[in-house]
Amino acid sequence: MTEARQIQSHAAPLQDREAQRLERQAAWHVDRMGVRGIPRSEQAFHLREARRIGQALLGQTSGQASGHNLLGRLALEAGEFGKAGQHLNQALRLNPQDAGIHFSLGHVALQRQQLAEAAGRFRQAMALDSEATVADQSLAYVKFRSGMYAEAFSDYRTLIRRYPNRWTLKTRLLDCAERVQADYDDPALSDDVVELLQTDDLNYQSLAPLAGSLLRHRYQLQDPDSRIDLAALVADPLLNAALPRLLFVHPELDELLATLRTTCLHHHLTLGDFDPQLLTLLQGLAWYGLNCEFVLAETDDETATLDNLVAWCAEQSAQGNISAVALPACLLALYRPLHTLSWLPAPDALRGVWPDCLHALLAAHLQDPEQEQLQVEKILSLTPLAGGVSAAVQTQYEENPYPRWQHLPRHSPTDYMAAVAAEIPAFKPRTSRQGRLHILVAGTGTGRHAIHLARHFLDTRVLAVDLSRRSLAYGETKAAQLDITNIEFRQADILHLHHVKQQFDVIECSGVLHHMEDPMAGWHQLCSRLRPGGLMKIGLYSTRARTIIHQLRAIITEQGLKPTPSDIRRFRRSVLREAGAPELATLLHSVDFYSMSGVRDLLFHVQEHTFTPAELANMIDELPLSFLGFVLPASARRSYQHFFPDDPLLNRLDNWEILERDNPELFGGMYQLYLRKE
Numbered sequence: 001m002t003e004a005r006q007i008q009s010h011a012a013p014l015q016d017r018e019a020q021r022l023e024r025q026a027a028w029h030v031d032r033m034g035v036r037g038i039p040r041s042e043q044a045f046h047l048r049e050a051r052r053i054g055q056a057l058l059g060q061t062s063g064q065a066s067g068h069n070l071l072g073r074l075a076l077e078a079g080e081f082g083k084a085g086q087h088l089n090q091a092l093r094l095n096p097q098d099a100g101i102h103f104s105l106g107h108v109a110l111q112r113q114q115l116a117e118a119a120g121r122f123r124q125a126m127a128l129d130s131e132a133t134v135a136d137q138s139l140a141y142v143k144f145r146s147g148m149y150a151e152a153f154s155d156y157r158t159l160i161r162r163y164p165n166r167w168t169l170k171t172r173l174l175d176c177a178e179r180v181q182a183d184y185d186d187p188a189l190s191d192d193v194v195e196l197l198q199t200d201d202l203n204y205q206s207l208a209p210l211a212g213s214l215l216r217h218r219y220q221l222q223d224p225d226s227r228i229d230l231a232a233l234v235a236d237p238l239l240n241a242a243l244p245r246l247l248f249v250h251p252e253l254d255e256l257l258a259t260l261r262t263t264c265l266h267h268h269l270t271l272g273d274f275d276p277q278l279l280t281l282l283q284g285l286a287w288y289g290l291n292c293e294f295v296l297a298e299t300d301d302e303t304a305t306l307d308n309l310v311a312w313c314a315e316q317s318a319q320g321n322i323s324a325v326a327l328p329a330c331l332l333a334l335y336r337p338l339h340t341l342s343w344l345p346a347p348d349a350l351r352g353v354w355p356d357c358l359h360a361l362l363a364a365h366l367q368d369p370e371q372e373q374l375q376v377e378k379i380l381s382l383t384p385l386a387g388g389v390s391a392a393v394q395t396q397y398e399e400n401p402y403p404r405w406q407h408l409p410r411h412s413p414t415d416y417m418a419a420v421a422a423e424i425p426a427f428k429p430r431t432s433r434q435g436r437l438h439i440l441v442a443g444t445g446t447g448r449h450a451i452h453l454a455r456h457f458l459d460t461r462v463l464a465v466d467l468s469r470r471s472l473a474y475g476e477t478k479a480a481q482l483d484i485t486n487i488e489f490r491q492a493d494i495l496h497l498h499h500v501k502q503q504f505d506v507i508e509c510s511g512v513l514h515h516m517e518d519p520m521a522g523w524h525q526l527c528s529r530l531r532p533g534g535l536m537k538i539g540l541y542s543t544r545a546r547t548i549i550h551q552l553r554a555i556i557t558e559q560g561l562k563p564t565p566s567d568i569r570r571f572r573r574s575v576l577r578e579a580g581a582p583e584l585a586t587l588l589h590s591v592d593f594y595s596m597s598g599v600r601d602l603l604f605h606v607q608e609h610t611f612t613p614a615e616l617a618n619m620i621d622e623l624p625l626s627f628l629g630f631v632l633p634a635s636a637r638r639s640y641q642h643f644f645p646d647d648p649l650l651n652r653l654d655n656w657e658i659l660e661r662d663n664p665e666l667f668g669g670m671y672q673l674y675l676r677k678e
Contacts (some may be wrong), residue, residue, distance in 0.1 A: 020062030025163060025175045026053040033077075040435065040459065050074055065094035065101075068568035073104050074110070079418050079429045084108050106138060111422050113637075141172065147634030157192060170199060171410050174206035181213035190214050190238050197241040203409035205591065211242045212250040223251035229546050234281050243284030245406075247292055249592040251579040254594065258296045261285050261334050265302065268331055274355055286333045286361050293404060293596030294335055294565065297573040306335055314343040326353035338365035375473035379489060382465065383496035386458040389517035390467060390493055392606040396563065397445065397468035399651040400597035404474075405448045407483065408455065416457040416506065420535065424629040424674050426649040430533070436461050440504040442526060443467075443512030447475020447487075452510070454479070454487040463504075465492035478528050494522040503531040510539030511670060514609040527623055527677065536625060536675045543610035544664035548583050550610075553601055560668065563604040565596060572599055586668050613660055616671065617653040624678045627651055631672035639663065 029050040033043055051074055057067030073086030088105045095101065106121030119142045125135040140155035152175035160169050174196070179596040182189060193211050197204055215238060220226035233239060248254065264282050268275060274282075289296065298306075309328050316324040322345050329344060338344055347366045351359055385394065397554075417429035417439055437457070441450040441464045450464035464487060466472050472489040479487055493498065494512070507530050523538070530536055552575070561567040570591070579588055592598030620627050629651040632640075637650065644655045660666050 002192050004472055006040045019060040019066065019115050022053050022060070022063060023066055023194075025151060026050050026057070026066075029053070030070075030073075037111075047074065047078075065091045065098070068094070069098070069101055069104070072101075075110055076104060077642075078490040079111075079415075079421050081108050082113050097128055099125040099132040099135070103133040103135050103138070106135065106142075110138070110142060110145070113425055115142050119146075135174075136276060137169065144172065145634060147638070149176050152176045153180050165363065167201070167410060168412055170196065170202060172201055174409065178206045178208045179209075180453055181212050182207050182217060185214055185217040190218075194241045195196050197245050199412050201407075203407050205247065205377050205407065206409070207242075207245045208249050208591065209589075211238060212248045212253050213247065214238060215242075215256075216250060216252055216344050219256070221250075221256060228256070230263065234278060240280055243281075244291075245306060247288075247591055249589055249591055249594055251576050251588055254296065256575065257288060258287065258298070261289070261296065262299070262302060265305065265334060266332050268327060269305075272448065273326070274327060274330070279357065280331070282334075282362065284358055286330070286358075287364075289334050290337070290361070290364055291404070291406065292594055293400075294337070295569060295572065295594065295596040295599060297569055297576070298335060302335070310341065313341075317343040317345060322349050323353050326350060327441050328360060330354065333365055335362065337369070338362075339369040367446040372470070372473050372477060375477055376469045379469045379472045379476070379491055382490045382492040383499040385467065385491075385493045386495045388519075389515075389607050390495065393515055394467040396600065396606055397466070398470045400466060400563075400600045401446050402597040402601045403446060403448065403592075404597055405446060405478075408448065408452060408478075409569035413456060413458050414527075416453075416460060419457070420674060422632055423587075426628045426651045427535075427674060428677070437501070437506060438504045439463070439506040439508065440509060440529060441465070442492075442497070442509040443471070444475060444489070445511075447473045447489060448480060449508070449510065450487060450489075451475065451479050451482065451484055455482065456628055460486060462487040463570060464501075465490050465494075470641065494525055497525040497529050500529060504527070504534060506535045506537070509539040510537065511541075513538065514541045514611070515605060515607050515611075517607065518575060519609055520622065523619070523623060527625065532610050532677055536676045536677065537631075538673045538675065539670045540616070540673070541608065541610040541670055543612050543658070543669040544660055545586075545666065546610050547664065548587055549603065550648070552587075553608070556603060557568065561604075565605075568596060568599050568604060571603070586665060611671070613657040613671075615651045616673070617657075620653075620675065623675075625675040626678060627653060628674040629674055630656070630667075639666075 021490040029046040032038070033046045033050070050070065054067045054074065057063035057070065059462075060067070063233060068087040068091035072084045072091060075081070075084035075087060085105070085108050088101055088108060091098070092101045092105065102121045102125040106118045106125065107117070109118035109121060119139060122135040122139040122142065125133050126139070130136070136155075137159060140152050143152035143155060153173065156169055156173040156176060160166075160173060163169060183564070189210075193207055193214065194203060196207060198209075208550050215236075216222060216236075218236075219228050221231075248257070260281065264285060267278065268282070309332060313325045313328050313332075325343075325345065329338060329341075329350065331336065332341070344366070346351075347362055350362055354362060384438075385391070416439075419426050421429050437460045439453055439460055439462045441453065441462060443468045444450045444464035445468075447464055450462050454460060454462040464472070464475060464536060466489075469491050472491060476489045479489070494509070494516070509522075509526055513522050516522045526536065556571060559571075561571055575584065575587070578584060587593055587602075590598075590602065592602040618628075629649065630636075632650070638654065640647075640650055640659060643659060644652065647655060
């Protein structure tokens with residue numbers, strides 16, 4: 001249910017007892033509609049009763065304002081924004097000082113993408129009665145949707161101090177944090193980031209740009225002559241909280257961590273034992289290495305040292321000298337996945353000689369891969385698998401499941417169709433849908449987005465398919481950890497989806513078709529599985545936005561580099577040496593550049609196609625689909641509205657072709673298209 005449901009009418013006390021009785025009944029039915037898990041038929045009953053009572057209130061002289069308010073809020077819930085506006089404006093004429101009515105009208109404007117109008121309504125609600133609604137929270141959200149990320153971030157920080165137990169505010173804050181960076185080392189802000197990193201059930205990676213910017217200013221990393229005190233790093237609460245939780249997206253932090261890792265390696269080898277003073281830093285760096293899949297650059301000297309260490313440990317292990325390999329194994333965990341080392345003793349043996357704080361790290365290195373392999377063997381197949389490019393793509397993601405994610409953003413459950421309507425002006429949801437919404441995620445990878453759909457949207461059933469069993473096993477494990485039960489993971493090839501007889505209300509396929517030999521063949525197969533009137537969301541690469549990627553891929557081909565860890569690290573290091581080049585800015589701020597599987601997917605992929613809006617238009621003409629619009633950042637939406645005010649639906653691909661020519665990085669995060677089947 002939307003936030004509008006939380007607001008009760010604050011009209012002046014009614015004298016008419018019948019109107020009061022009807023209002024109490026309506027409030028009860030509205031409350032029952034908001035109960036999670038009730039059957040759809042029961043929810044529909046309460047909706048009918050609430051509407052009936054709303055109509056009855058219109059017949060009561062003293063109840064007309066309440067009746068229009070109630071019917072307006074119910075229409076807003078149902079996505080009937082025109083009807084909602086009519087009723088709420090009628091209610092406002094009867095009772096212009098009702099904060100709740102202004103609040104609901106703000107949400108109508110928000111759903112219609114009228115952000116300035118929404119902000120004005122929320123401010124009016126706050127001025128009339130600051131305690132009656134959550135308009136302060138809605139205003140912060142409008143600022144976020146308007147692209148005022150720094151202001152929204154500041155508002156959410158204030159709101160969290162006022163309402164420390166509302167996790168939705170922390171989720172919204174992190175949505176903003178992805179788009180803001182600190183201008184200086186702000187101790188209060190740093191403390192807030194540390195607290196968020198220590199809060200459960202948040203998407204910590206959203207904090208990477210902000211945390212990284214604070215550390216860059218703190219240690220003056222932009223200055224090549226700056227001197228960094230190791231003791232300060234060891235005692236830094238922000239660095240220690242961030243290392244196990246996120247991947248930094250700053251080249252300077254990347255270099256700092258590689259240097260710290262080298263320091264830890266040689267310091268402990270010289271000492272010949274675990275150094276208690278460096279143990280927290282060692283642990284954090286080891287977790288960071290595991291999370292980034294050991295993509296940090298290593299020097300030739302380090303590689304030689306590691307090779308010698310592996311050989312010595314194998315010798316000691318063969319002699320049963322377990323205690324001798326404890327420290328070297330921990331140091332190797334900074335650079336390599338331990339489960340690949342055949343000489344390594346069993347975890348139970350190492351637990352006795354590793355410090356207690358490292359036991360979870362040991363399990364992540366040795367036991368998690370074993371459990372993942374057991375899960376791989378349980379994945380069922382729905383279709384045959386094609387050869388050729390499909391087989392090569394499957395091999396890539398078996399070797400490097402992508403993305404290796406740890407945490408998922410938490411949001412209030414909502415209706416899928418209402419969420420799309422709020423994002424895509426051309427989409428008008430039908431209100432007659434009955435039963436569960438069946439969603440196919442084709443090419444789910446490691447399942448992050450599919451699990452988000454199953455967790456975030458009400459009354460859904462998700463089928464997540466992919467070529468890679470190992471990727472699917474990763475997703476299935478994460479779903480089990482999050483207790484998500486309305487999702488299934490199955491191996492399937494999009495080219496053979498005709499073997500799946502089910503049709504779906506929604507199909508999402510992001511970042512997949514452009515890795516097929518013939519994207520249109522895959523797209524036709526997806527269309528065959530979409531029911532008439534169903535929605536499809538497709539993510540495809542932009543030719544113009546990936547100009548620098550094309551150039552780097554050409555260099556990789558010219559140099560004969562392979563998608564091996566050593567070649568990926570080597571090429572990545574060469575890119576980082578040119579970090580100051582303006583054309584590399586977008587690449588170096590992409591989280592994909594900071595993990596092994598991410599770099600392989602980004603730069604070393606076995607197959608890639610890219611497109612322009614004009615080419616998309618021609619492709620869509622061949623399909624039984626109509627283009628509804630793109631998922632857009634606020635800046636792109638504003639640009640389009642400025643240059644093409646005659647298209648309020650924002651869905652003219654010829655206009656987008658013109659706009660992208662002048663703004664080639666407009667779709668750097670892929671085209672995300674919504675389409676509807678005829």
